[in-house]
Amino acid sequence: MIAPGTYDALRNELATRHDELSKRLKQIAEYALENPNDMALETVSAIAARAKVQPSSLIRFAKAFGYTGFSEMQKVFRSHLVENGSNYKERIRSLSRDNARQSNSSSVVLDDFIDGGIAALNNLRHVVSPEKLEQAVETLANADVIYLTAQKRAFPIASYLAYALAQLDKRCVLIDGNGGMFFEQARSIRKGDVLLAISFKSYASEVVQLVKETKNKDIPIVSISDGVLSPLAQHSDVCLEVEEVEVHAFRSLAASMTLALTLVVALGRALDQES
Amino acid sequence: MIAPGTYDALRNELATRHDELSKRLKQIAEYALENPNDMALETVSAIAARAKVQPSSLIRFAKAFGYTGFSEMQKVFRSHLVENGSNYKERIRSLSRDNARQSNSSSVVLDDFIDGGIAALNNLRHVVSPEKLEQAVETLANADVIYLTAQKRAFPIASYLAYALAQLDKRCVLIDGNGGMFFEQARSIRKGDVLLAISFKSYASEVVQLVKETKNKDIPIVSISDGVLSPLAQHSDVCLEVEEVEVHAFRSLAASMTLALTLVVALGRALDQES
């Protein structure tokens, strides 16, 4: 007897062997299928109480399916919970393990980044709250001029936003620090405008400083950054969070780019509706 | 002191009080925000090991935020895990409903772009030939200076490449046309250098022209473009093809960015092996 290692395999096993199970084990199987979250998170005695069985029955149940004990079976339920939810890090972790095995061909590197990018995109679904996104779009839609700023790794995103916003005939200014005029370029921001700042750790000091200063002028700030600890998050009216995956010691921009593009298209729709 | 009862409240508390926290507590806060799943599922000692702290620090951490112990705080992380999973399922359901009737909510747009990005990335795996990739890497590795050029939609990629190559201490020049000096910037290309050009349809004329001119000077050219019909493909020594998916009349850059990043990392490895 071999114990199912995945949630789906276990589910399947529970279903097919359901008939041959004893009364109490049937009862537990039904409970397990209906309450997988309990199986994943509660203690043996808590589950036993809820399913109206003895704790020992749960252990017998687990052993009947080939596990050494209940805890081992619980791991299967737990990993399911994680896969379903926001966790894509496990996949990445296994990815980096694989990386350890001397992957020196370029196409292996490409595969790793593709996997990482897909994981980051999937994750984006979970971490971006629809409300924040809506709020960001609305703020930008009401802007007279959108000022864009980013430096270093985040700069390509601002640069892309400048291009895409121009396609929408939305007025925007890219504060790129060209000619050492970072703050000078920002000086023309005024009431009615909005600052869209993008920065990831380690946060470029100019961008952080500009955000603070602009906040003091009562200009609305929308930001794209990486987590609540970001200094941008603290000073922004809306902060959209992205978490890029690190593969081979480099972070991609796939997810951030996708979010930026979404912002543009959603903004375009909002503007269309107005007119 | 009142302990946050929800994940969002806790996150918020972690962010706002992050500054006033002691060294070890900061460390734990950061780990918790980056690995909420671990916080939800692992044991105190397992988390302690991963976050490189003592188990007792985790208990102090929980108490610092008003909980009676770590277990109480863990409940918050656990309930988030459950809610997150079910929310996601509901969202998928409501999304497919909305999609049928052309919903215009921003998060639907986001989902479309995420799906599009994933499709483009998967496609990338098939269309990029390992040989070409290897050849591109080799050509770039042998370059004295890498000249980068792109305009319009492709420009962010060149801009990102410039940033990433600098990280590798690989000499590069970004021909961005700033100050109307597009061709002037390119004038200093000489034997031993390589031109890396990126352009998608409709191909920016400057870039195409520059590629042609540079080809005549017998400078190797590596390009990233979209299909064999690209004028870049014809004049390049190696042309890496990417096909971005068009969603809502806009093309993402997720796949192209991923390819660009791959090129950088593979190049980095090639350079390491040389030395």
Add this chain to the structure above:
DNA sequence: CCTTTTATAGAATTTATATTCCATTTGCGT
């Protein structure tokens, strides 16, 4: 209807996990 086998309940035990406590270190103000 009795015997044998299998399943079950519940207490007892073992194992693992969280928490506390205190000696030591670190940081800070004087």
Add this chain to the structure above:
DNA sequence: ACGCAAATGGAATATAAATTCTATAAAAGG
């Protein structure tokens, strides 16, 4: 440089949880 307060590490302890064991109860077979 000194003393004080806060923070930390790590062993010791307490708590909780999983698992085993056994007497009892239910089925199954003759």
